[in-house]
Amino acid sequence: MFDLLALAYPWTLVLHIVSVISWMAGIFYLPRLFVYHAEQVTDPKTDEMFQTMERRLLRGIMNPAMIATWVFGIMLLLTPGIVVWSDVWPWTKGASVIAMTVFHQWLAKRRKDFAAGQNTRTGRTYRMMNEVPTLLMVVIVASVVVKF
Ligand code: HEM
Numbered sequence: 001m002f003d004l005l006a007l008a009y010p011w012t013l014v015l016h017i018v019s020v021i022s023w024m025a026g027i028f029y030l031p032r033l034f035v036y037h038a039e040q041v042t043d044p045k046t047d048e049m050f051q052t053m054e055r056r057l058l059r060g061i062m063n064p065a066m067i068a069t070w071v072f073g074i075m076l077l078l079t080p081g082i083v084v085w086s087d088v089w090p091w092t093k094g095a096s097v098i099a100m101t102v103f104h105q106w107l108a109k110r111r112k113d114f115a116a117g118q119n120t121r122t123g124r125t126y127r128m129m130n131e132v133p134t135l136l137m138v139v140i141v142a143s144v145v146v147k148f
Pocket residue numbers: 013016017020024069070072073074076077082083097100137140141144145
């Protein structure tokens with residue numbers, strides 16, 4: 001199996017990066033939608049439109065992209081010679097990727113709040129939370145590229 005993973009390595013990396021791009025697109029856009037949703041005047045039609053956009057973004061793009069990122073990422077981890085566990089970067093990357101996944105779950109819970117008409121957070125909170133994935137992405141990309 002490890003021989004097969006070594007053969008497939010460049011394509012696994014391609015699929016990993018494509019999945020990452022799709023996941024990150026959603027993870028940056030959904031909190032922006034929450035900002036506008038939280039600040040909208042109470043018009044039921046607009047509320048319904050935001051709910052549809054948020055549900056489709058999360059279920060149609062972000063959830064499958066996150067799963068694909070994990071699957072191809074784990075395949076890369078299992079590829080011989082790719083990860084040296086005594087280096088620091090696999091651990092900084094791993095911790096940041098787990099934090100990114102927790103952030104994704106937090107967004108999914110907030111989407112449910114909006115769907116139930118029970119959002120309690122302000123647009124400002126969502127604007128601030130939008131910085132979390134940016135910081136995590138910087139640490140992740142630095143980890144895999146610099147390989148400290
Ligand atoms: C979800 C769990 C993830 C796992 C298990 C994982 C694991 C890996 C592994 C083992 C590599 C191979 C490194 C190499 O080829 O030397 C890699 C490459 C890469 N990962 Fe991930 N990754 C994950 C998520 C992410 C996320 C969330 C991002 C970006 C925000 C990301 C960005 C990248 C990039 C840009 C590369 C290519 C680095 C290069 O080839 O120079 N990964 N990943």
